[in-house]
């Protein structure tokens with residue numbers, strides 16, 4: 001995830017390679033980042049953090065406790081701290097860097113190809129300028145929305161886990177295509193492009209999904225026959241329940 005951000009922040013010119021330092025424990029990975037992006041790499045996080053005005057915490061949540069001492073050591077400089085760690089609340093982050101502006105972010109996997117959806121939530125010391133800066137950084141890997149932190153579990157249930165739901169949906173469409181005689185590779189192309197095209201159409205035209213559905217269902221036609229089956233199988237309700245279940249699971253994980 002951090003590499004996706006570095007790559008796109010550089011290609012968009014948000015930062016130059018000379019402005020980015022990465023703390024990375026693995027030598028081969030440091031070498032790769034240096035050769036590929038020309039960024040400064042450090043085996044000790046403290047070296048990367050020293051003098052930084054903006055810090056992105058992109059380690060796994062379970063590694064966070066290993067880096068809190070390094071973060072505490074530079075907190076007096078009051079850098080803007082951005083965290084993409086799933087499930088780590090602002091209170092925990094702010095305790096690690098007292099008085100620092102902290103923004104908690106929840107990106108999703110399509111961010112790795114620049115088509116992500118990131119929700120950002122401001123901590124107590126964050127100003128409008130900080131939020132603008134955070135938004136500009138995450139805009140490098142897709143769309144950005146601001147939410148109050150209590151809605152982060154809901155974000156996780158929808159856009160965080162959503163790529164999984166859509167992948168299952170696409171896989172099922174492919175199987176459906178195979179069931180009616182299409183070669184699997186052709187069915188895959190048709191399914192992926194149909195989902196991508198429909199999402200692009202809705203996004204570009206701002207059309208309500210129900211209006212699009214009405215437009216593509218001619219009386220007695222093929223699409224309404226298919227939709228009747230979706231309704232009979234409770235697909236609409238299954239998706240609603242999926243978002244609710246993932247949100248609840250995120251709440252449970254956050255509380256444990």
Ligand SMILES: NC(=O)c1ccc[n+]([C@@H]2O[C@H](COP(=O)([O-])OP(=O)(O)OC[C@H]3O[C@@H](n4cnc5c(N)ncnc54)[C@H](OP(=O)(O)O)[C@@H]3O)[C@@H](O)[C@H]2O)c1
Pocket residue numbers: 001002023024025026029045058059060061063066067084085086106107108109110
């Ligand atoms: N992937 C997603 O779709 C997604 C979505 C939302 C949120 N997130 C969050 O984003 C964060 C990163 O996820 P990811 O998928 O990018 O995981 P990842 O590929 O495992 O990235 C974690 C990075 O942290 C490095 N690291 C490990 N220990 C470190 C230490 N002590 N100091 C500094 N760096 C250290 C790892 O280096 P090595 O590889 O060399 O060990 C690796 O480059 C996680 O907190 C996750 O919850 C990810």
